[in-house]
Amino acid sequence: DGGITQSPKYLFRKEGQNVTLSCEQNLNHDAMYWYRQDPGQGLRLIYYSQIVNDFQKGDIAEGYSVSREKKESFPLTVTSAQKNPTAFYLCASTTPGGYKAFFGQGTRLTVV
Amino acid sequence: GENVEQHPSTLSVQEGDSAVIKCTYSDSASNYFPWYKQELGKGPQLIIDIRSNVGEKKDQRIAVTLNKTAKHFSLHITETQPEDSAVYFCAASNGVTSYDKVIFGPGTSLSVIP
Numbered sequence: 001d002g003g004i005t006q007s008p009k010y011l012f013r014k015e016g017q018n019v020t021l022s023c024e025q026n027l028n029h030d031a032m033y034w035y036r037q038d039p040g041q042g043l044r045l046i047y048y049s050q051i052v053n054d055f056q057k058g059d060i061a062e063g064y065s066v067s068r069e070k071k072e073s074f075p076l077t078v079t080s081a082q083k084n085p086t087a088f089y090l091c092a093s094t095t096p097g098g099y100k101a102f103f104g105q106g107t108r109l110t111v112v
Numbered sequence: 113g114e115n116v117e118q119h120p121s122t123l124s125v126q127e128g129d130s131a132v133i134k135c136t137y138s139d140s141a142s143n144y145f146p147w148y149k150q151e152l153g154k155g156p157q158l159i160i161d162i163r164s165n166v167g168e169k170k171d172q173r174i175a176v177t178l179n180k181t182a183k184h185f186s187l188h189i190t191e192t193q194p195e196d197s198a199v200y201f202c203a204a205s206n207g208v209t210s211y212d213k214v215i216f217g218p219g220t221s222l223s224v225i226p
Contacts, residue, residue: 004155031213042218043156043201050213090155097207098214099144103155 003027006091006104012112013078013085021076021107023091031098032074036060037088037106046089049074078109086111114139116204118217125192126225133220135202136184142204145178145185150199150219160187192224 004025013019025032031050035043045058049068063082068074078085091104115138125131137145143164148156162169162176162185169176173192178185189196202217 006155033213040221043216048213092155094205094214097144098205098212099207100146100158100161101148101156101203101214103148103157105155106153108153 004091004093004102004104006089006107008107009105011107011109013109015111016080018077018079019109021078021089021091021109023074023076023104024072025074025093025102026072027093027102028071029093029095029102030071031094031096032068033092033094033101034058034064034066034074034076035090035092037090043090046076085109114142114204114206114215116202116215116217118202118220120220121218122221122223124223124225127192127194129192131189131192131196131222131224133187133200133202133222134184135186135204135217136182137204137215138183139204139206140180140183141206144205144207145176146203146214147174147176147187148201148203148216150201152198156199156201189222192222194224194226197222197224 007022033048034046044060046064047066049055065077089107092101094101118135146161149159150156162178173190175188200220203214205214
């Protein structure tokens, strides 16, 4: 089945640690996105990539980093510089032209 | 760039009643308007979409209308059921180039009261 897979589903991080969230897709989509969602809030764009080896900052990129070495993979690293990282993180990819978006099931990150 | 607004932010309806969520967009070049449903603890899923050459589209109990002149589009859910309770996001994109990205509205939390 084609789709987007995020892992892990739940992640706990100690303060001061970097953690990496995985996002893999087998839909052959060029564009991939990372969103942050806080309780009762909408989708805030962290980073997006329209093509391999290229990515752009979204609205809340500070404290996050990404890479896009392969078309299928777009990992997100939450660095220690992100002061309030506890949130629900969603990865998505879109068909060409930014049309239909397909989302993963999300990773819930908690700082302990 | 494109900006999408969505109203209301929360909506409660009695089971069996209709629900309407409205969105406006700013970029007249936008030509694709999808709606996504997000259930608790899950990622959003596409439920219906409409392109700019169509004024209305219906799929069973859900329908979407588009007014390009006014730059707004709406989601209509009839005969609501408890399983319709979720957060709904509208979105807009213009797909002119492969670099165009989708822009989401802030979401509407719909509660259907049995």
